[in-house]
Amino acid sequence: MNALxxxxxxxxxxxxxxxxxxxGHDVAVLNRGLTAADLPAEVERIVADRTDRExxxxxxADRSWDAVFDVSGFVMAAGGSDIEGLLDxxxxxxxxxxxxSSVMAYDQSLVGRFPWTEDMPTNADGNAxxxxxxxASESAMIARHAAKGFPATIVRPAAIYGPDNNIFDMEAAMxxxxxxxxxxxxxxxxxxVGSYGHVDDxxxxxxxxxxxxxxPGQVFNVSTESVDTNTYVRTLATVVGVEPNVVYxxxxxxxxxxxxxxGHLFKVRHHAMVSTAKLEAAIAVRPRYSxxxxxxxTYEWFTAQGWSELDHPLVDPVWKASWDFAAxxxxxxxxxxx
Numbered sequence: 001m002n003a004l005x006x007x008x009x010x011x012x013x014x015x016x017x018x019x020x021x022x023x024g025h026d027v028a029v030l031n032r033g034l035t036a037a038d039l040p041a042e043v044e045r046i047v048a049d050r051t052d053r054e055x056x057x058x059x060x061a062d063r064s065w066d067a068v069f070d071v072s073g074f075v076m077a078a079g080g081s082d083i084e085g086l087l088d089x090x091x092x093x094x095x096x097x098x099x100x101s102s103v104m105a106y107d108q109s110l111v112g113r114f115p116w117t118e119d120m121p122t123n124a125d126g127n128a129x130x131x132x133x134x135x136a137s138e139s140a141m142i143a144r145h146a147a148k149g150f151p152a153t154i155v156r157p158a159a160i161y162g163p164d165n166n167i168f169d170m171e172a173a174m175x176x177x178x179x180x181x182x183x184x185x186x187x188x189x190x191x192x193v194g195s196y197g198h199v200d201d202x203x204x205x206x207x208x209x210x211x212x213x214x215x216p217g218q219v220f221n222v223s224t225e226s227v228d229t230n231t232y233v234r235t236l237a238t239v240v241g242v243e244p245n246v247v248y249x250x251x252x253x254x255x256x257x258x259x260x261x262x263g264h265l266f267k268v269r270h271h272a273m274v275s276t277a278k279l280e281a282a283i284a285v286r287p288r289y290s291x292x293x294x295x296x297x298t299y300e301w302f303t304a305q306g307w308s309e310l311d312h313p314l315v316d317p318v319w320k321a322s323w324d325f326a327a328x329x330x331x332x333x334x335x336x337x338x
Contacts, residue, residue, distance in 0.1 A: 011160075107122055172302065
């Protein structure tokens with residue numbers, strides 16, 4: 001297979017490149033060339049800014065691909081652009097197009113309804129928001145499939161974790177809290193439910209969907225396990241081998257908190273569970289990692305980076321997610337003396 005990955009420098013894109021190479025496919029990566037990426041020598045590198053139609057035309061106009069995997073859609077939202085120019089370029093020149101969307105493409109008023117299935121309403125907030133942009137992009141692809149047979153397949157991952165995760169207020173921060181015996185602040189009694197999936201399981205599903213006859217024109221949730229915050233914390237504590245020092249944050253205190261003191265997925269606005277029944281019916285590939293196994297694998301990578309000795313927060317330039325252990329300790333102290 002001749003595959004193009006749009007955005008292959010970090011996390012999902014980088015793992016997807018590795019998965020395709022392991023399967024013996026020819027791989028090219030298109031990005032702006034601004035992010036340092038240690039790509040294998042056999043990967044073709046194409047430099048273009050996808051918010052610039054002229055650059056994209058120069059890079060792709062005379063090329064055809066068996067499959068295109070679009071994992072850099074957030075750049076489009078940040079750049080204020082739309083998806084139509086890219087679809088115009090690829091239409092008639094691609095066998096399959098797999099777009100990485102997000103559960104944020106769902107109408108967020110569905111929070112608290114279980115489970116979320118692909119036929120539910122989508123986010124109408126518009127291109128200026130992450131979820132609204134994803135939903136608008138999905139709509140453009142589905143419309144083009146209906147009108148012209150454009151072979152778009154859409155995947156909606158929930159919370160993606162694993163080695164190289166560049167959303168740093170998830171497992172990286174939790175591993176450090178546990179290792180350093182810090183308080184683990186938990187809102188809403190730890191009852192907020194989230195759906196989690198390992199990055200390599202997401203990539204395996206995306207590659208499998210290229211060969212699925214029913215995939216074009218369809219949307220698929222991709223995840224592995226749905227658990228509440230309490231279970232998530234206990235699972236990671238088991239991986240690290242410690243007893244967590246859980247401190248429950250009273251709901252009345254939540255409006256007074258300005259600093260990030262727990263992972264963003266612990267908030268009630270992310271209280272959701274996705275169904276993957278549609279994906280399971282479409283492909284034979286099943287997740288390799290359970291929540292425990294996947295985080296054990298991630299913890300091995302985490303310690304191999306030397307991150308168990310981190311004494312400062314990490315911040316990704318795109319997602320801005322990080323941690324503030326000083327603020328966490330201060331709030332834990334306030335709760336203890338309330």
